[in-house]
Amino acid sequence: MVNEELPALSETIRDTMTPEQADAFVTSATDAINAALENIRETKNLLDSATQSLAGEEPLETEPTDVGVEPAPELDADAGTEEAPAEAEPVEMPKPEPMGRAKR
Numbered sequence: 001m002v003n004e005e006l007p008a009l010s011e012t013i014r015d016t017m018t019p020e021q022a023d024a025f026v027t028s029a030t031d032a033i034n035a036a037l038e039n040i041r042e043t044k045n046l047l048d049s050a051t052q053s054l055a056g057e058e059p060l061e062t063e064p065t066d067v068g069v070e071p072a073p074e075l076d077a078d079a080g081t082e083e084a085p086a087e088a089e090p091v092e093m094p095k096p097e098p099m100g101r102a103k104r
Contacts, residue, residue, distance in 0.1 A: 002033050 006029060014022040052058065
C-alpha cells in the first residue's frame with residue numbers, strides 16, 4: 001500500500017490542495033501503516049510461538065517491539081490435557097448445501 005497506492009494519492013492531494021498537506025498526509029499515513037505492519041508481525045510471531053509450544057517444540061524467542069502491545073502470557077503445553085477424554089467419538093460433518101447457483 002505504501003509503495004503502490006500512497007504515491008498516487010499523494011499526487012492527487014498535491015494537485016487539489018498544497019504540497020505541504022500532501023507531504024504531511026504521506027508522512028502520517030506511512031507511519032500508521034508501518035506501525036500496523038509491525039503489530040501484525042509481532043502477532044504472527046506470538047502465534048507461531050504458541051503453536052510451537054502446543055506441538056511440543058521450543059517456542060521462538062522474539063524480542064518485544066515498542067508498538068504498545070504487551071506480550072502474550074506463556075501457554076502451558078500440558079494445560080487441560082488431564083480432563084480430555086481418552087477417545088473422542090467421531091463427529092459426522094453436515095453435507096454441503098447448494099449455493100443457489102446452477103451448474104453449467
